[in-house]
Amino acid sequence: MKIGKKYIGRGDVIYDVIQEKKIPTATAETLDGLLDYDNQLMFIRSGLSQQRKEQTFLHEMFHDVTWPFEVYDLKKEEYVCLLESDLYAVLRRNKCNFAE
Numbered sequence: 454m455k456i457g458k459k460y461i462g463r464g465d466v467i468y469d470v471i472q473e474k475k476i477p478t479a480t481a482e483t484l485d486g487l488l489d490y491d492n493q494l495m496f497i498r499s500g501l502s503q504q505r506k507e508q509t510f511l512h513e514m515f516h517d518v519t520w521p522f523e524v525y526d527l528k529k530e531e532y533v534c535l536l537e538s539d540l541y542a543v544l545r546r547n548k549c550n551f552a553e
């Protein structure tokens with residue numbers, strides 16, 4: 454999958470995707486990625502293998518689509534339903550095809 458320069462997340466929030474050698478936070482020495490909700494930035498460490506980049510992209514996407522789980526006290530079935538609709542929408546919007 455080609456990782457583009459934009460990630461269109463939950464609620465159509467658009468994040469800039471930034472691939473850099475080092476994730477710019479003090480605690481990010483070992484991080485491969487980071488989702489900065491406040492500034493709508495998704496960082497992915499450059500120099501990773503394609504598979505690792507795609508996994509990191511998915512990881513950050515999951516942070517985005519699971520954000521409501523941190524806020525609301527949901528039952529498992531409720532969050533699976535939320536995940537079903539939001540994850541489906543985000544995967545489609547970002548044209549995710551990991552078979553490429």
Ligand SMILES: [Zn+2]
Nearest residue numbers: 486512513516
């Ligand atoms: Zn994480």
